[in-house]
Amino acid sequence: MFLTLLLAATTLLTGACRDSSSTPKTAKAGQQAAPRVELRAEEYDPKPDAPPALKISGQRAYQNLKDFVSLGPRPIGSEGHEKAELFILSHLEGAQIEQDKFNAQTAAGRFAMNNIIAKFAGKKDGIIVLAGHYDTNLPLKNTTFVGANDGGSNVGLMLEIASQLRQQPPEGYSIWLLFTDGEEATVNWTDADSVYGSKHLAKRWEGDGTAAKIKAFLLLDMIGDKDLDVFRDTNSTPWLLDVVYRAAQRTHQQTHFFATSNGIMDDHLPFRDAGIPVADIIDLNYGFDNIYHHTTQDTPDKCSAASLQIVGDVVMETIRALNTH
């Protein structure tokens, strides 16, 4: 029933993330490595004596965003992309790093890609993944498009989270920060021409047993918009979205969450199809009617430290909640 309803809903919805003409991907049944116990979102509410959520700084996240996009455009195959990889790696010193390098045959030819994973070991058996892409749109490579919000915002916040985790390693589940590559379409967004890095890594994690250890996969995309209104993504895992929403309520930020529902195609789908609970935290209403998305207007002045603080606080509170089980 759940799957039928979800599929019925997603086929009606436009592929809001990149191209409204695309057909959303459908979930494949029976691919979960091990049965997962599904709890109600309320059961994740932290007890009063639970350790506090990790504190992060929206200001520092925003400074990271500005520093990152000052490197210029970073489409796959470009010098800017190499600079972006080095920037991320240089800000992750002290973490256990894995680089998942591979070559992808794309609609625009063959490209080297690199998913970067920073692993912070916790004390509980299991992993929470925070993910977001760092590449910029290839078709816009000959413009000044720097993706301040689209790629820059999540990198800025994730690097701030990394710097806090370095000082205060996770008490609960391990936290892996995953900087995905090749999220953007190389010609036009379709299931085939998109999320190259995620497809590659999700397949690997499904094969080597990692997927079964991941408790939750939280995707951050376009979270820097000054006017923050995060969508409720109908392609994400409902109970996990509910945990996120309850975290938003506890941090008194619920007005910024889930007023609008839509089916989003993004980096989370290959991981969902590998049996992992996923939530795409995305505000795909960037400027009036999403007018700044994939334009040279996607610059740091359209983003704010306040929005990064809100998303950061809600994500940290979500992790605190997930650690109750």
Ligand SMILES: [Zn+2]
């Ligand atoms: Zn994009």
